[in-house]
Amino acid sequence: MKNQLKKIIPSWFINWRRKKLSKFRDMSPQETFRHIYETNHWNSKESISGGGSEINQTITLIKDLEEIISDKKITSLLDVPCGDFNWMKEVNMPSTQYIGGDIVEDLIKRNSENFKDRTNVTFKVVDLIKDPLPQSDLIFVRDCLVHLSYDNIFSAIQNIKSSGCKYLMTTTFTECDKNTDIVTGNWRKINLEKKPFNFPKPLLIINENCTEGNGLNKDKSMGIWEISAL
Numbered sequence: 524m525k526n527q528l529k530k531i532i533p534s535w536f537i538n539w540r541r542k543k544l545s546k547f548r549d550m551s552p553q554e555t556f557r558h559i560y561e562t563n564h565w566n567s568k569e570s571i572s573g574g575g576s577e578i579n580q581t582i583t584l585i586k587d588l589e590e591i592i593s594d595k596k597i598t599s600l601l602d603v604p605c606g607d608f609n610w611m612k613e614v615n616m617p618s619t620q621y622i623g624g625d626i627v628e629d630l631i632k633r634n635s636e637n638f639k640d641r642t643n644v645t646f647k648v649v650d651l652i653k654d655p656l657p658q659s660d661l662i663f664v665r666d667c668l669v670h671l672s673y674d675n676i677f678s679a680i681q682n683i684k685s686s687g688c689k690y691l692m693t694t695t696f697t698e699c700d701k702n703t704d705i706v707t708g709n710w711r712k713i714n715l716e717k718k719p720f721n722f723p724k725p726l727l728i729i730n731e732n733c734t735e736g737n738g739l740n741k742d743k744s745m746g747i748w749e750i751s752a753l
Contacts, residue, residue, distance in 0.1 A: 547708030552652060552675060553626050555708035556604075560627045571630070572606030574735055575666050581610040583732045584665075584745065591727075591747070592616050592661075595690065601659035603651050604667050608634050617643065622657050624649025652678045656686040664693040665745065669713055673704045676713075676720070684753055690726075691748050697728065698742035715746065723752055 547555045558564065565573030574580060591597065597619055602611060605623030607630065623646040625631055634646040649656065651667065652675050662683055668676050683691055699714035715722040725746035733743040 548706045550708065552671075552707050553650065556626050557629070559708065560630055570607055570609035572609060573666070575733070576606055576609050578610055578613065580731070580733060580735065581613075584729065585610065585613050587729045587745075588663075589615050591692070592619055595661070597660045597690075599659040600661045600663055601649075601657055601688065602663045602665075603649050603656070604664075605634065605646065606630070608638060608646075612638065612641075619643065620659075621645070622647065622659065624651070624654075624657070626650045651682065653682065656682060656688065658686070659688050661690045661692060662686065662688050662750070664691065666694055668715075669694055670708060670710055671705075672707045673719065675707050680720075680753065684750060686750070688750055691750050691753070692745055693748075695722075695725075695728075695744055695746045696740070696742050697730075697744050712740070722746075722748060 547558075550558065560571055563571055567574045567577060569578070570576040592600070592614075599620045599622070600616070601622045601624060603624035605611065605625050608623055611621075611623070621644045623631075623634060623644070625634075625646070625648065628648050631646045631648050638644050638646070647657070651664065652671075656662065664679075664683075668679065671679065693715070694713075695715045696712040697714065699712040699717065702713050702717050702719065703711055705711050713720070716724065725748050727747045729745045729747075731743050731745065733740045735743075
């Protein structure tokens with residue numbers, strides 16, 4: 524029935540209605556993600572950052588990120604948004620200075636306390652959309668742009684391009700044929716190589732072997748780009 528309705532009702536109307544009904548439509552990004560944190564909006568028992576941040580969804584990524592850090596000689600990594608650091612804490616990066624940034628201040632306070640013994644790890648409040656970004660070799664932006672409106676994505680990309688950092692590693696769905704706009708806080712797939720983003724071909728694509736969504740998200744990947752090429 525849903526598939527039949529999609530064929531009858533124009534996609535622009537479906538997208539408009541979704542935005543109209545979104546609980547986040549009148550919230551700022553900071554208010555939105557604070558609400559998500561405070562209510563455990565994604566209902567994960569393991570990670571406040573949602574099911575995609577559980578260890579069983581990141582086994583492939585943990586291994587591949589360690590290889591990238593070694594191969595690209597990454598001495599500094601900015602992870603924004605860092606969420607609750609649930610899976611990233613498993614990444615072996617003893618020679619890399621890690622900065623976890625997030626828009627949710629209470630989450631940063633909790634991380635700073637929980638991981639205060641990690642000498643190469645620091646956390647700070649960072650709004651990817653507008654705050655100056657700490658200098659780093661690699662900006663790691665996972666499961667973030669998929670939750671942002673077009674306007675917020677473009678602001679974040681411009682901020683990244685102005686950062687002076689070398690590489691961007693971020694989520695992209697390689698089999699997504701068409702991008703759509705949303706209210707920040709909602710979710711949809713994005714393919715950064717498609718309109719309106721038009722990223723060049725990435726240096727590397729890592730398929731996460733995602734099993735969420737009953738196999739519908741099997742194309743979920745992390746792409747790596749030189750920021751100067753964006």
